[in-house]
Amino acid sequence: MPLWAIHHTPGFFTDEDKRDLAARITDHYERAGLPRFYVVVIFDEIRSENLYVGGEPTSVGLRVVIDHIARHAPDKQRRNGIAHWIKSILQPYLEGKDNLHWEFHVDETSEDLWMINGLIPPPMGSDAEKRWVAQNAVSAY
Template sequence: MPLWSIYHTPGTFTADEKRELATRITDHYHQVGLPRFYVVTAFHEVTPDNLFVGGEPTPVGVRVVIDHIARRLPDEQSRRRVAGWVNEIMRPFLERHEHLHWEFHVDETSADLWMINGLVPPPPGSAAEQRWAKDNLALPY
C-alpha cells in the first residue's frame, strides 16, 4: 500500500488537479503490478498559520509524506529512481506557484503490520496478488 499524504496550503490544487494527481499516482503503481485499491492519496489543506518551515509560517507550501508497505526498495539506485519519479509527478502541479516551498519523503513500513479489509495481503507477485490486481478487490486466498 502506498499512502500519499499531501499537506498543502489553500489554493495549491483545484479539485480537478487533485483527481488528476491521484490518478497519475495510482496509474504508476498499477503499471508495476500493484492493485489499484492499494493506492491511497489523501489531501490535507493546512492554513499558512499552521504550516511552518524553519520556524516561520509558510504562505504557499506542500509537504508530501509517502508510506510504502506493499514493496521494499532494494538498493540506493531504486530509491533514487523512486525519488526522481515522485519529483517528476509532483513538479507539474507545483511549478506554477511562485515562492512555493515543497518537499517529500518516502517511508518504508513493515508489511507485517498491514491488513486490508481484515485480510493479510498476498505475497508480492503471487497469483493471489495478481487476482487482487485484476479484480481490483481484496479477496480471501
C-alpha cells in the same frame, strides 16, 4: 500499499488537479503490478498560519509524506529512481507558485504490519495477488 498524505496550503490544488494527480499516482503503481485499491491519496489543506518551516509560517507550501508498504526498493539506485519519479509527478503542480516551499519523503514500512479489510495481503507475485490485481478487490485466499 502506497499511502500519499499531501499537505498543502489553500488553493494549491484545484479539484481537477487532485483527481489528475491521484490518477497519475495510481496508474504508476498499477504499472508496477499493484492493485489500484492499494493506492490511497489524501489531500490535507493546511492554512498558511498552521504550516511552519524553520519556525516561520509558510504562505505557499507542499509537504508530501509517502508510506510504501507493499513493495520496498532493494538498493540506493532504485530509491533514487523513486525519488526522481515522485519529483516528476509533482513538478507540473509546482510551476508558477511564487515563494513555494515543497518537500517529500518516503518511509518503507514493514509489510508484516499491514492488513486490508482484516486480511494480510497475499505475497508479491502470488496467484492470490494476481487475482486481487485482476479483480481490483480484496478477496480471501
